[in-house]
Amino acid sequence: MDSDKKKLGKILLKQRLVTPDELDDLLREQKAHPGARLASTAERSGRVAGKDLLKALSEQHGLPGIDLDQVVIPLENLELIPAEIAQRHLILPILVKEDRLFLAMADPNDRRVIDEIEFVSGRRVFPYVALHDRLQHVIERAYRALAQGEEHYIGAAVPADYLASLGISAATDGASAPGARESAPAGVVVDKPLPQRGPADEDELGIAELSARRDAKAEAPHEPFASQVAPLPTSEPPRRPMPENPKVLVVDDEDDIRKLLVRVLGQKGYEVIEASKGLQALQLVRDESPDVILLDAMLPEVHGFDICRRIKGSKRYGHIPVIMVSAIYRGWRVAEDLKSSYGVETFLEKPFKIGDVLLHVERALAGRTSEVPETDDMLGREAGRALELGMEAYRNGDIDQAIEQLRRGLGIDPLSFQLHYHLGLLLGRRDDVFDAIHELETAVDLQSRNFSAIKNLAVLYQRAGFKHKAIEMWERSLSAAPDEETRQGIKEHLMSLL
Numbered sequence: 001m002d003s004d005k006k007k008l009g010k011i012l013l014k015q016r017l018v019t020p021d022e023l024d025d026l027l028r029e030q031k032a033h034p035g036a037r038l039a040s041t042a043e044r045s046g047r048v049a050g051k052d053l054l055k056a057l058s059e060q061h062g063l064p065g066i067d068l069d070q071v072v073i074p075l076e077n078l079e080l081i082p083a084e085i086a087q088r089h090l091i092l093p094i095l096v097k098e099d100r101l102f103l104a105m106a107d108p109n110d111r112r113v114i115d116e117i118e119f120v121s122g123r124r125v126f127p128y129v130a131l132h133d134r135l136q137h138v139i140e141r142a143y144r145a146l147a148q149g150e151e152h153y154i155g156a157a158v159p160a161d162y163l164a165s166l167g168i169s170a171a172t173d174g175a176s177a178p179g180a181r182e183s184a185p186a187g188v189v190v191d192k193p194l195p196q197r198g199p200a201d202e203d204e205l206g207i208a209e210l211s212a213r214r215d216a217k218a219e220a221p222h223e224p225f226a227s228q229v230a231p232l233p234t235s236e237p238p239r240r241p242m243p244e245n246p247k248v249l250v251v252d253d254e255d256d257i258r259k260l261l262v263r264v265l266g267q268k269g270y271e272v273i274e275a276s277k278g279l280q281a282l283q284l285v286r287d288e289s290p291d292v293i294l295l296d297a298m299l300p301e302v303h304g305f306d307i308c309r310r311i312k313g314s315k316r317y318g319h320i321p322v323i324m325v326s327a328i329y330r331g332w333r334v335a336e337d338l339k340s341s342y343g344v345e346t347f348l349e350k351p352f353k354i355g356d357v358l359l360h361v362e363r364a365l366a367g368r369t370s371e372v373p374e375t376d377d378m379l380g381r382e383a384g385r386a387l388e389l390g391m392e393a394y395r396n397g398d399i400d401q402a403i404e405q406l407r408r409g410l411g412i413d414p415l416s417f418q419l420h421y422h423l424g425l426l427l428g429r430r431d432d433v434f435d436a437i438h439e440l441e442t443a444v445d446l447q448s449r450n451f452s453a454i455k456n457l458a459v460l461y462q463r464a465g466f467k468h469k470a471i472e473m474w475e476r477s478l479s480a481a482p483d484e485e486t487r488q489g490i491k492e493h494l495m496s497l498l
Contacts, residue, residue: 007060008038008039008056008057008060009023009026009027009038011056011059011060012042012048012056015052015055015056015059017042017048017052017053017056018042018047018048022047025045026038026041026042026045026047029041029045037106037131037132037133039053039056039057039131039132040131040132040133040134043131043133043134044133050067050069050131050134051067053131054066054067054129054130054131057129057131058129058465059467060129061108061109061129061468062466062467062468062469062471063108063109063127063128063129063465063466063467063468064128064129064464064465064466065128065129065130066094066104066128066129066130067155067157068104068130068131068134068135068138068155069134069155069156069157069158070155070157070158071094071153071155071158072152072153072154072155072158072162072163072166072168073092073093073094073095073142073152073153074096074151074152075142075145075146075150075151075152075153076151077093077094077095077096078092078093078142078143078146079146080093080096080101080120080121080123081093081117081120081121083139083143086139086143087136087139087140087143089105089107089110089113090105090106090107090132090135090136090139091103091104091105091106091113091117092104092105092130092135092138092139092142094128096123097434099122099123099124099438100123100124100125100126100434100438101117101118101121101123101124101125101126102125102126102128102434103117103125103126103127103128104128104129104130104135104138105127105128105129105130105135106129106130106131106132106135106136108127108128108129109127114127119303119305122305122309124438126434138153141153152168154168245269245270245271246270246271246291246292246365247270247271247272247273247288247289247290247291247292248265248270248271248272248273248290248291248292248293248294248361249272249273249274249275249281249284249285249288249290249292249293249294249295250262250265250272250273250274250275250294251274251275251276251278251281251293251294251295251296251299251304251307252276252294252296252299252325253276253277253296253298253299253300254296255276257296257350258274258276260354261294261357262274264354264357264358265358265361268358270361273288273290276300277299277300277301277302278299278300278301278302278303278304278306278307279301279302279445279446279448281293281295281299281302281307282302282307282310282415282445282446283415283446285311285317285320285415286317286413286415286416289317289320290320291320291365292320292321292322292323292361292364292365293311293320293321293322293323294323294325294357294361295307295308295322295323295324295325295344296324296325296326297324297325297326298326298327301445302445304324304326308322308324308344310414310415311414313411313414314411314412314413314414314415315411315412315413316380316383316412316413316414317413317414317415321345321364321365321367322344322345323344323345323346323347323348323357323360323361323364324344324346324347324348325347325348325349325350325352325357326347326349326350327349327350327351345360345363345364345367346360346363346364348360380413382409382412383409383410383412383413383416383419384409385409386405386406386408386409386412386419387405387406387409387416387418387419387422389405390402390403390404390405390406390409390422390423390426391422393405394426399426399429399430400430402426403423403426403427403430406419406422406423406426407423410423415446416446417443417446417447417450417453420439420440420442420443420446421439421440421443421450421452421453423439424436424437424438424439424440424443424453424456424457424460425440425456427439428440428456428459428460433460433463433464434464436460437457437460437461437464440453440456440457440460441457443457444457449480450480451477451480451481451482451486454473454476454477454480455473455477457473458470458473458474458476458477461473462497467497470497471494471497471498474490474493474494474497475494477490478490478491
């Protein structure tokens with residue numbers, strides 16, 4: 001256990017869940033069973049209720065807890081993680097939502113496991129802490145049910161009316177934990193693992209109040225397309241010809257390799273721009289519109305795979321060919337996966353031959369000549385139009401339409417700070433907390449010093465129960481705060497969290 005992590009025993013005492021004598025008894029019992037966890041020992045003894053233990057674990061880890069008696073798990077989620085991996089690391093995929101994966105974990109701060117799952121699944125992981133023994137039991141039952149062809153795992157305390165709302169019959173559909181289903185779940189329910197927010201939360205957050213209306217007015221869009229918006233194109237626009245000196249973006253955090261590639265490509269007549277970090281690369285894609293990207297997979301700040309996914313998922317940048325290189329990922333299977341899942345043009349292993357790099361750059365450019373059906377300016381205006389329509393819909397009180405317009409804009413330009421920022425605010429207003437966190441995280445990636453984005457991200461993490469992440473973002477907001485009064489307010493708020 002890390003030295004700065006609160007001991008669970010102290011938390012149990014502070015919350016008056018056990019007396020000092022009872023804690024001593026529990027510790028002795030835990031010691032008598034090597035590998036046993038204190039929380040599971042306390043639950044087995046009957047001295048502390050499971051829900052109280054979850055609250056204590058949540059405080060210990062700074063993450064929300066999940067009551068596995070109150071979840072409905074679509075068993076198809078389990079196909080993302082092999083049973084032996086789930087059992088070895090005690091992890092269970094509770095909910096899959098687009099590019100996000102919600103995991104129940106016995107050790108939710110095990111960054112190594114989270115990083116591995118994010119890479120293998122291609123999704124961002126949001127961890128929840130669960131009771132060790134309970135999680136172990138549910139993993140066994142859920143994977144057994146999957147093997148038997150069942151569709152859902154149903155927790156013991158999920159009420160029948162909730163199951164009916166999902167179209168599930170507890171008697172006929174799914175593996176169920178033993179127990180009655182008489183009352184509505186008080187904890188996290190799998191199809192919407194989002195904390196509900198009441199009016200009092202606004203007062204508790206004080207200076208951190210999330211206000212899309214205020215921020216939308218105060219933060220005037222500053223992108224080039226925002227001041228003058230053109231109507232959507234109604235006919236096929238002209239194709240852009242390949243420039244005489246094509247622009248190549250070289251992205252690699254190894255200085256020697258990057259400088260070598262820049263020099264060789266420059267000697268061949270290419271206009272070459274370079275980046276050593278992921279966020280810098282994304283900014284150059286937006287600002288410079290390169291004709292081809294030579295991209296290392298392992299980068300600081302943003303992984304090369306994520307950069308590729310953002311580019312290839314974009315209407316504005318998706319036509320740019322990407323040549324990915326790596327010394328870590330090897331073999332034909334990796335190459336084929338990168339081509340099929342991430343849209344890379346070519347995959348080269350390090351060490352590579354300079355001749356091979358030049359050959360693949362030439363091929364990528366030759367195949368791209370006629371693949372640019374719209375100009376950047378026109379697509380920029382279309383993305384700007386989506387932003388304007390979204391803000392107009394919000395002012396008219398139609399938040400769903402506003403969100404739809406902003407998402408349409410991001411389909412065109414996924415590197416727009418303004419679109420991610422305002423979409424995050426609107427999703428936060430609608431209490432889609434984790435979607436809002438995702439959008440504001442991306443906005444902060446794009447503009448790491450924007451105070452409003454950092455502040456609102458801290459609010460959302462706090463609302464979602466991710467205490468450690470909230471503290472991290474509040475601390476980051478201090479250096480970006482616009483004035484001393486705001487900084488002082490943040491310091492006072494931080495003291496209340498520590």
